[in-house]
Amino acid sequence: MEYIVQTQNLSKSFGKEQAVSNLNLQIRKGEIYGFLGPNGAGKTTTIRMLLGLMKPSSGTIKIFEKNITKDRIQILAKIGSLVENPSYYPHLTAYENLEALRKILGVSKTRIDEVLEIVRLKEVAHKKVKGFSLGMKQRLGIAASLLHSPELLILDEPTNGLDPSGIIEIRNLIKRLPEEYGMTIIISSHLLSEIDQMATQVGIVSKGKLIFQDSIEAMRRFAQPKVTFKVNNGEKGWRFLLANGIKADYQNGVIFLEECSDEKVAHIVQVLVQEGISVFRVEEEKRSLEDIFLQMTMGEQGK
């Protein structure tokens, strides 16, 4: 399998603090890779290393099958990026900001109008960036990252600090890119909900470690609803169920099952009633992806 980005035991420490440890990222062409993790998990540090802004303490990074330490410039020629808060020159207009980057990248001037169009900043192209809202600055940053039509786009929390409409706008923009331009995208966030609707692959980091990496569908499978039974004597009921070959769990006075069809629920109720146990409530408890995410990262933090 060919990966656009592949890291091996990527680690970075700041003094004693291990910010990233033994990360093995694998990102295929055309994916929107959601890089998730709570604040301080090491997302930005990882992204900085991917861009050659920071040197790894150990481990290797391969992008486009090349080593970042050796072929940094060749690799970066095909990457667009936005790291943490947007960078810009406040005393220059949006157009001039892009022009300063365009000169370095050596792309045609028409690209400036094109990218301004993509992020819908054309009307304010000749206004100083100083007066822009955060959302506009963020969009300018994305425009800058698109200037040289990169094959890989790396966006670090591009929706951070935006209002809901700004978030939706950026989300729609990002979703269009792989389809329309064949880009591969890495987008980091500390909120699952933000990338839930666009990512195709997910990597979750917590305390510098990669604790999950798979498709978003695989992650959704974790989010199956659970059915709970509240009865007058939980423990006794649970034992009857086990005796009847029904695998259930018991905790805090309630019986619960991870996956449960309607027929199975009916059967369980029947068994319980037959054994003389009163069934008070049968409830379905839906777990959101967010719960799963929280549970995963909390579990890691507890260790």
Added chain:
Amino acid sequence: MGKLLTADFLKIKRKGLWLLTLIGPFGVVALQMVNYGVRKDYLLQQSEDDWGYYLLNVHSFTPLAIVLGIAILTSFIASIENETNAWKQLIALPVSKLTVYLSKFTLLAILLFFSSTLLMFFTMGYGLFLELGDTVPYMELAKYSYFPAFAALPILALQLWIASVSHNQGIPITVGIFGVIFAYSSYLLPDWMIWKWPSLMNQWNQPMINVLLGVGIGFLLYIIGMIDFARRDVK
């Protein structure tokens, strides 16, 4: 490198840096306008060589203006990248860090020598206006305009280095202020202090020594600064 430099020139737009390169030499000559305006007759009596004496008078403020100018220029130029931490955006482009640094240094050197050129024309202009004599000492004029700038290259390299690697911009400013104080008291400083060099003074009375040292040590400090800049992680 050419691409980076044109981008760097674009970035200093509206920052008042060109104005500063104009004000510096103008200020130095303007002081002599006041000086000669007030007591021209007295000053002309001081020496047989009126042009030479006039050039010395102009030169007495040049080192101060250069050291102050360099401190301001470097911190302005570094602040353009520091303000929104645009270093990370710049260095994530397909450019080498060495060239990024070289471009900044070149930009500063161009501004410095542009300022020296203005100084030469302003000095000559006012000298002609004063009617100091028919034979204009062009060589001396060029010497007093450009030598201090060459001798100041180590200060330029040092200030750029500090300004581009400091997270706290108070540090380069503090160094700059001390530099200005040092330049002001050049005649008290030992010869090895780089802040003395733009004054062109040394124990052998050979300004050329300051120029050669300036270029040599300036180059060395530039290389050290560049390597350090390239070695560091970008925040």
